[in-house]
Amino acid sequence: MNKYDFPAIESRWQKYWQEQGTFRSVFQPDKPKYYVLEMFPYPSGRIHMGHVRNYTIGDVVARYRMMAGFNVLHPMGFDAFGQPAENAAIKRGTDPKAWTEQCIGWMVNELRRMGYAYDWERELSTHQPEYYRWNQWIFLKMFARGLAYKKGSNVNWCPACETTLANEEVVNGGCWRCQTPVAQKELEQWYLKITAFQEELLADVQELPQWPERVISMQQNWIGKSFGAEIFFREAESGSRIAVFTTRPDTIFGATYVVLAPEHPLLAALIRGKPQEPEVARFIKTAANKTRVARLSADAQKEGVFTGAYAINPVNNERIPIWTADYVLMDYGTGAIMAVPTHDQRDFLFAREHRLPLRLVIADAQRPQLSPEQMDCAYEGAGKLVNSAAFDGMDNEPAKAAITAWMQERGMGREKIYFRLRDWLISRQRYWGTPIPVIYCAQCGTVPVPESALPVLLPPDAPITGTGGSPLAKVEAFVNVACPKCGKPARRETDTMATFFDSSWYFLRYCSPRNSREIFDRQEAKYWMTVDQYIGGIEHAVLHLLYSRFFTKFFRSLGLVDFKEPFARLLTQGMVLKDGEVMSKSKGNIVDPDEMIQKYGADALRLCILFAAPPETEFDWNERGMDGAWRFLNRVWTAVQETAALPAGVEAPAAVKDLRVKTHATIKKVGEEFQGGFKFNTAISAVMELLNEISPALRQAQEQTAAPAALREALETAVLLLAPITPHICEELWQQLGHAPSVCRAAWPQYDARVLQADELTLVVQVNGKVRAKCIVPADAGADDVKQAVFADARVQEWIAGKPVKNVVIVPGRLVNIVV
RNA sequence: GGGCGAGUGGUGGAAUGGCAUACACGAUGGACUUAAAAUCCAUUGGUCUUUGACCGUAAGGGUUCGAAUCCCUUCUCGCCCACCA
Numbered sequence: 001m002n003k004y005d006f007p008a009i010e011s012r013w014q015k016y017w018q019e020q021g022t023f024r025s026v027f028q029p030d031k032p033k034y035y036v037l038e039m040f041p042y043p044s045g046r047i048h049m050g051h052v053r054n055y056t057i058g059d060v061v062a063r064y065r066m067m068a069g070f071n072v073l074h075p076m077g078f079d080a081f082g083q084p085a086e087n088a089a090i091k092r093g094t095d096p097k098a099w100t101e102q103c104i105g106w107m108v109n110e111l112r113r114m115g116y117a118y119d120w121e122r123e124l125s126t127h128q129p130e131y132y133r134w135n136q137w138i139f140l141k142m143f144a145r146g147l148a149y150k151k152g153s154n155v156n157w158c159p160a161c162e163t164t165l166a167n168e169e170v171v172n173g174g175c176w177r178c179q180t181p182v183a184q185k186e187l188e189q190w191y192l193k194i195t196a197f198q199e200e201l202l203a204d205v206q207e208l209p210q211w212p213e214r215v216i217s218m219q220q221n222w223i224g225k226s227f228g229a230e231i232f233f234r235e236a237e238s239g240s241r242i243a244v245f246t247t248r249p250d251t252i253f254g255a256t257y258v259v260l261a262p263e264h265p266l267l268a269a270l271i272r273g274k275p276q277e278p279e280v281a282r283f284i285k286t287a288a289n290k291t292r293v294a295r296l297s298a299d300a301q302k303e304g305v306f307t308g309a310y311a312i313n314p315v316n317n318e319r320i321p322i323w324t325a326d327y328v329l330m331d332y333g334t335g336a337i338m339a340v341p342t343h344d345q346r347d348f349l350f351a352r353e354h355r356l357p358l359r360l361v362i363a364d365a366q367r368p369q370l371s372p373e374q375m376d377c378a379y380e381g382a383g384k385l386v387n388s389a390a391f392d393g394m395d396n397e398p399a400k401a402a403i404t405a406w407m408q409e410r411g412m413g414r415e416k417i418y419f420r421l422r423d424w425l426i427s428r429q430r431y432w433g434t435p436i437p438v439i440y441c442a443q444c445g446t447v448p449v450p451e452s453a454l455p456v457l458l459p460p461d462a463p464i465t466g467t468g469g470s471p472l473a474k475v476e477a478f479v480n481v482a483c484p485k486c487g488k489p490a491r492r493e494t495d496t497m498a499t500f501f502d503s504s505w506y507f508l509r510y511c512s513p514r515n516s517r518e519i520f521d522r523q524e525a526k527y528w529m530t531v532d533q534y535i536g537g538i539e540h541a542v543l544h545l546l547y548s549r550f551f552t553k554f555f556r557s558l559g560l561v562d563f564k565e566p567f568a569r570l571l572t573q574g575m576v577l578k579d580g581e582v583m584s585k586s587k588g589n590i591v592d593p594d595e596m597i598q599k600y601g602a603d604a605l606r607l608c609i610l611f612a613a614p615p616e617t618e619f620d621w622n623e624r625g626m627d628g629a630w631r632f633l634n635r636v637w638t639a640v641q642e643t644a645a646l647p648a649g650v651e652a653p654a655a656v657k658d659l660r661v662k663t664h665a666t667i668k669k670v671g672e673e674f675q676g677g678f679k680f681n682t683a684i685s686a687v688m689e690l691l692n693e694i695s696p697a698l699r700q701a702q703e704q705t706a707a708p709a710a711l712r713e714a715l716e717t718a719v720l721l722l723a724p725i726t727p728h729i730c731e732e733l734w735q736q737l738g739h740a741p742s743v744c745r746a747a748w749p750q751y752d753a754r755v756l757q758a759d760e761l762t763l764v765v766q767v768n769g770k771v772r773a774k775c776i777v778p779a780d781a782g783a784d785d786v787k788q789a790v791f792a793d794a795r796v797q798e799w800i801a802g803k804p805v806k807n808v809v810i811v812p813g814r815l816v817n818i819v820v
Numbered sequence: 821g822g823g824c825g826a827g828u829g830g831u832g833g834a835a836u837g838g839c840a841u842a843c844a845c846g847a848u849g850g851a852c853u854u855a856a857a858a859u860c861c862a863u864u865g866g867u868c869u870u871u872g873a874c875c876g877u878a879a880g881g882g883u884u885c886g887a888a889u890c891c892c893u894u895c896u897c898g899c900c901c902a903c904c905a
Binding site: 003213214217218221222224226228244245246247248259302325326327328329331332333334336337338339340344345346347349350418420538541542611612613614617618619620622624625627628629631632634638679681682684685686687688689692762764766768769770771774806807808809811814815817818819 | 824833834842844859886904
């Protein structure tokens with residue numbers, strides 16, 4: 001029997017789908033919808049195995065939903081702005097736009113060769129003015145509400161990319177793109193006030209039960225809400241207020257010194273004229289020059305110096321020294337802490353190094369005799385308060401609130417909540433991005449570009465060198481503009497937006513991608529949104545996925561949408577590794593999907609990548625899996641050919657009963673996985689098992705030169721169940737089995753519960769928990785019948801011979817355990 | 821340092837309180853072939869006194885009639901966060 005000719009079959013059906021518009025999705029408000037979305041790619045020019053895995057998972061879900069009768073939206077587009085296009089421009093002198101569009105062209109071709117069921121009519125690319133004008137529109141809406149603002153601050157700076165970075169883009173102290181250690185730089189930049197939504201972003205994770213726990217906890221961690229107290233110390237000489245933030249107000253009586261961050265604004269005044277001034281000034285300078293990584297690295301010594309000044313602890317009027325140390329950060333809390341070395345490990349280490357005093361205020365019930373001198377680490381556990389005046393003897397947990405309330409009454413402090421989340425820095429000193437629609441006028445100040453003047457087009461002729469600041473600043477025709485307010489000469493903002501801005505709302509644009517009047521059609525968005533199933537890499541857990549939630553909440557505040565969360569259900573697929581490592585050009589270990597398509601076909605690649613492991617698990621690429629997938633598809637192919645060659649036979653109920661049971665059990669299993677279990681590997685193995693039962697049935701049919709109906713049913717079922725996974729070969733086989741195309745329009749098979757209802761069951765019989773026999777009983781046998789049948793078994797008798805039966809445990813339909 | 825997750829044949833993995841190792845890969849043997857490839861068939865956790873028994877899911881303990889699965893202790897690996905007060 002001939003092997004199936006995948007190059008011909010795959011291109012034939014790809015052409016058919018394109019010509020027929022099989023995957024075009026149309027707004028039909030009365031039809032149940034299903035929106036499947038995979039995170040859109042950066043157009044690097046080539047798809048890699050990670051893309052293949054991501055998009056194949058999405059494609060199976062989309063195709064399954066189509067067959068199950070849903071109106072499916074399954075779009076694809078390109079996250080086209082970004083640095084690689086500029087780097088290509090610098091390296092090869094190409095135009096970023098031309099380079100990007102060429103890459104998009106290549107990728108579209110590769111995606112088509114994989115047979116993905118995308119509605120290509122909805123394709124969008126973020127570098128098109130028709131798209132990015134809405135970025136600018138969103139920016140203006142935020143600006144009008146004070147949610148986009150410019151401020152001078154110490155910002156993350158990547159020296160290699162020569163641009164600023166958002167906090168979320170700093171990974172392990174390095175640039176997320178090139179790993180270069182991030183420096184700090186004082187710059188005036190544009191921010192989006194994501195913190196305005198911090199409470200909602202935190203609370204609404206409750207609305208995301210279908211998200212992986214891991215992503216939820218990463219977001220919670222990132223937003224970082226801490227409950228505590230702000231306590232007002234006073235400087236002993238001047239009486240100026242030093243606010244500290246603590247989550248442990250219960251330890252206030254144990255504070256033995258205060259530490260200010262080196263950048264703390266009060267510091268200069270504190271040291272002025274004191275003998276410590278030069279040393280402290282030197283320390284401040286050194287700290288400022290350290291990179292964030294060096295300063296925050298866990299094993300770095302806690303460095304600090306005494307300022308010469310003292311603070312008064314409001315609760316007991318104690319005079320304690322003020323230090324400055326680089327373990328205190330200006331950008332969290334108040335930039336100042338009260339140090340309680342007995343109950344905070346960092347303070348403990350610092351106090352020991354600098355011989356600062358310790359006082360125990362929480363008793364450790366395990367070690368009641370413990371004195372501060374004996375401690376070799378801080379006691380951070382619970383206990384009763386000691387050395388804490390009126391609060392002695394109170395449990396420390398209730399003491400937190402009690403002390404805070406007590407301080408609040410006396411004006412010594414107040415309850416306070418701090419978040420770790422910072423506003424989102426979006427200015428980038430790069431060319432290939434959305435121009436920020438703002439004009440600076442000497443007279444009118446910062447003036448937003450009027451909506452009617454959008455889009456602010458990216459000029460095509462900027463000099464891209466990778467150095468020397470924003471390329472747009474060098475384009476006179478772009479920079480020089482009349483002030484929209486007063487008409488006098490003014491200058492445009494020359495920074496562009498971070499590209500994560502572009503991807504924070506693209507899922508809404510897909511609902512009406514050609515709408516030129518508004519950002520999206522509200523009716524269509526209301527119909528299609530929310531995204532029912534979103535699929536992408538875990539690396540976006542606190543980047544794209546947080547920003548998209550933020551934008552959605554902003555749109556809701558504008559009344560543009562009426563839902564809280566954009567992605568109802570999220571699947572984070574694992575990485576595809578090669579020899580235990582991430583595939584990368586520099587390691588030279590890239591497996592090219594195109595090569596696999598040429599050698600084995602797109603269907604085999606799709607099957608292989610889904611069968612290798614459950615979708616969340618990372619797995620190591622192995623080409624042997626391709627052989628296995630190819631072999632399986634050929635077995636299916638051959639089985640259909642051979643069955644089609646046989647005349648239809650008479651049903652022989654007894655002989656084919658098992659095959660029918662298997663067929664319907666497989667429908668049940670595969671349907672469950674496609675609906676949400678998403679263990680495609682076991683769904684595929686279920687179909688393989690079905691084929692393993694089809695093979696002997698087929699051989700028997702060939703001997704009798706007639707194909708029983710159950711055999712046909714089993715084969716047709718296998719083709720339908722495989723159709724979402726390996727669509728090309730299934731289209732071909734579906735036709736060969738005598739059906740009109742397309743298999744995508746065929747109804748998803750339903751299992752018949754009556755077929756699965758067996759009249760006889762095989763029970764496992766255990767004696768003392770060990771399997772000793774198997775016993776066939778009628779399905780409707782009662783406990784007594786089962787006992788009788790089991791005890792009648794000769795092997796069971798052998799094992800219980802002469803021993804008194806203590807207990808018999810019966811698990812209906814499964815097992816009997818006899819305890820002797 | 822904190823949090824989360826994982827550890828099962830030669831390999832990827834299945835089983836999430838009820839037959840451990842489904843399905844596949846690899847390996848071995850056989851059929852077909854002049855030969856090879858492909859295909860098909862069989863075997864494939866370990867040990868032993870091999871028609872069968874015992875052992876076996878990182879290690880040890882516990883709960884249970886019954887544990888890979890639940891609980892405790894330990895070890896190893898992975899990921900995330902991390903002087904966040």
